[in-house]
Amino acid sequence: MSDDAVSPEEVRHVAELARVDLADDEVDQFARQFADILDYFETLDEVPEVDREADLANVMRPDEVRDTLEREEALQNATKTEDGYFKGPNVS
Template structure:
């Protein structure tokens, strides 16, 4: 098991930050699962690095100026507009 295994209080703290209510059984289960996850990361640290140059290619196309919609055409199918802009629902 990992040297930095989480303890139940750390799991409770993370649950409080995430606003998730956990009972004692769930805290125990998540503590074990977090320990397993940390073990997997330690295993990944043991994988040797491979030194090689990567062949990078630019896959982006160059920008091309072309004709676009007028403001009236762009707003033609909008359900609501205001002052020449799209209008969305109020967010409260």
């Protein structure tokens, strides 16, 4: 892909959308960099597809039923509680 694949006007438009002020030399630099990025994407298009699906394995453990804490025991180290529940700071 040639360096003029991305025009300076397109770079200025993207910079305006991103609210970035660019000097003229920066516009030229970004145009070249954008062209390089597009070249990389063209290279990725040349990678052959894989015709097999990956072997998937369930890595999750099975659920186990266990006894839970009593409410008082769960709240015993809480800094603040209210009506039997944890109380956190107000969010504004």
